[in-house]
Amino acid sequence: MPKFAEQIKAFKKNGGVLKTAQALKLGIHSRDLYAMQSQGVVEPLSRGLYRLKSMRPFSQPDLATVAHKIPQGVICLISALAFHEITTEIPHEVSVALKKGAEKPRLDYPPTRFIWLSPQAFDSGIEDHQVDGVSLKVYSPEKTVADCFKFRNKIGMDVAIEALKFCRERKRSKVDTLMKFAKIDRVEKVMKPYLEAIL
Secondary structure: OOOOHHHHHHHHHOOOEEEHHHHHHOOOOHHHHHHHHHOOOEEEEEOOEEEEOOOOOOOOHHHHHHHHHOOOOEEOHHHHHHHHOOOOOOOOOEEEEEEOOOOOOOOOOOOEEEEEEOHHHHHOOEEEEEEOOEEEEEEOHHHHHHHHHHOHHHHOHHHHHHHHHHHHHHOOOOHHHHHHHHHHOOOHHHHHHHHHHHO
């Protein structure tokens, strides 16, 4: 029987990724985790998060890591635009939305940017996607566009306008849906002229 057979089985049952706390609950001792890491059986994704090395590499490793470490967060802004392929921007950090009042999570990797939203704005437009066997919460293309207009001073008005254009062209987004999220984010007056210009 190969070394760490039981531990590997526990990892596989959990999609090949475990937090240290989960591993301990499943009876994997911390010294086993260190031994598995030093022998190349697992690799650290971030502090306290390990993945079986024999698994196929993640197609979106940063998003998968954030989904594991911050399950209460939602992928937003440029990260969500890139996920939906409605931007030419390349994200250099993962943008994560949290509900107002939530504590800022500690994450040493990947680089992350947090925004806090009111309960209504936070809960609206969340989609669940399966990425590399991980459940990933991402705002819908339309909600993301509205958020980009809301945070235009942080990400740039040009990014928001481009996203709106691509959302209409590539996602065939309905005007009513876009305006519904613009209203939730209180940016209808800002967004409406740009939407009218591309109709």
